[in-house]
Amino acid sequence: MSDETPSTPxxxxxxxxxxxxxxxSYVLRGGRMGSGQHRALAELGPRFVxxxxxxxxxxxxxxxxxxxxxxEIGFGMGDATAQIAAAQPAVDFIGVExxxxxxxxxxxxxxxxxxxxxxxxxxxAVEVLQRMIAPGSLAAVHVFFPDPWHKKRHHKxxxxxxALVALVASRLQPGAYLHCATDxxxxxxxxxQVLAAEPLLxxxxxAASGYAPRPAYRPLTKFEARGLQxxxxxxxxxxxxxxxxxx
Numbered sequence: 233m234s235d236e237t238p239s240t241p242x243x244x245x246x247x248x249x250x251x252x253x254x255x256x257s258y259v260l261r262g263g264r265m266g267s268g269q270h271r272a273l274a275e276l277g278p279r280f281v282x283x284x285x286x287x288x289x290x291x292x293x294x295x296x297x298x299x300x301x302x303x304e305i306g307f308g309m310g311d312a313t314a315q316i317a318a319a320q321p322a323v324d325f326i327g328v329e330x331x332x333x334x335x336x337x338x339x340x341x342x343x344x345x346x347x348x349x350x351x352x353x354x355x356x357a358v359e360v361l362q363r364m365i366a367p368g369s370l371a372a373v374h375v376f377f378p379d380p381w382h383k384k385r386h387h388k389x390x391x392x393x394x395a396l397v398a399l400v401a402s403r404l405q406p407g408a409y410l411h412c413a414t415d416x417x418x419x420x421x422x423x424x425q426v427l428a429a430e431p432l433l434x435x436x437x438x439a440a441s442g443y444a445p446r447p448a449y450r451p452l453t454k455f456e457a458r459g460l461q462x463x464x465x466x467x468x469x470x471x472x473x474x475x476x477x478x479x
Contacts, residue, residue, distance in 0.1 A: 269336030276339045282326075284355040288366040294351060295324045300371035303328065303403075305357040305391070306378055310338025315451045316374075317350040323371070325350045328357045358396065365403045373400050373410045376450065380416035392423045394430070401432035404473035409436070412469045413450065415459055420467035433471040444470040 282294065292298045300323045307313040307327040317325045327350065329335055335354050342350055353360050378391040392412060400410055410433065414420050424442045427433055437444040446452070446468050456466055 265333050265336050268340050269333060272339035272343055273332070273336045276343050277335075280339060280342055280350065281335065281352045281354060284353060284360065284364065286363045288369075289326075289364045291324060291326075291369070295349065297324075299324045299349075301326065301369065302372040302374065303361075303365065303370055304374040304376070306330075306375065307334060307338060308377070309334050310341055312376060312451050312453060313338060313350070314341035314345060314347065316449055317347050318345050319449065321349055323349065326353060327351070328353045328355065328360050330354060330356065357391075358399070361396075361399050361403055367402050368405050370403050371405060371408050373404065373408075374450075375410070375412045377413060377415060377456075380414060380419040390419065390422065392419075392426055394426055397426055397430045397433070401430055401473060404432075406473055406475040408473045410471050410473075411447065411450070413446075413466065415456065415464055415466045417465060417467065420465075420469070423467075423469050427469055427471050430471075432474055434474050436470045436472050442469070444468045 282289070291301045302323055302325050304313055304325065304327045307329050310327065310329075313325065313327050317323075327338060329338070329352065332354070335352055338350075338352060341347070353364070375391065380390070397410070404410065410427070412423050412427070414423065420443070428435060428442070435442060446466070447470065450468070452460075460466065
């Protein structure tokens with residue numbers, strides 16, 4: 233809007249339609265990066281960071297083999313991502329993260345651990361799912377400790393919403409799973425409600441609680457272990473994709 237005030241009134245009005253920006257679950261911010269992260273970005277980025285593209289990814293061509301493919305949304309600094317990939321060499325992993333510091337940190341771990349079954353996409357996860365991931369192509373989706381957006385007015389920014397869950401479900405193979413974890417109980421309760429309402433997903437946890445015990449493949453992070461020692465809770469939700477014939 234202009235700061236200038238017209239000197240004379242006008243009887244003509246012009247309506248300009250501005251496309252509404254989508255509500256994003258993250259805020260881009262600059263993180264401090266060490267020399268190792270900068271070096272990893274320069275040396276390993278060209279090989280392990282996949283450019284965003286508006287067409288389905290050919291995972292077999294990217295990894296040089298046909299294997300189950302798991303997508304992780306928002307891997308942070310990549311500690312758990314690298315541990316999971318190292319423990320499952322027969323599975324291919326794609327980590328999606330928007331923050332450069334996290335991408336650099338995970339690239340450094342890829343180099344240190346010589347991980348060949350892990351790639352990174354630095355882009356908005358919703359657009360990656362919409363454009364780069366073909367329907368029914370994923371063996372799993374991991375969403376570990378997304379930002380809970382504590383304040384009520386920010387709840388619309390939470391990642392786990394019905395539209396996103398429906399999109400994720402459409403990208404899972406029948407029998408594949410969506411695994412979410414959070415250390416914020418109100419968010420866990422919302423996650424459970426949203427996931428249970430998606431007709432293409434079925435809860436794998438006991439009906440009494442709705443929450444699953446931490447699967448062995450998800451490592452216990454230092455932050456999580458410290459929180460558990462202080463009496464803080466952690467909630468895992470594991471839902472499986474139903475068959476096409478029985479949504």
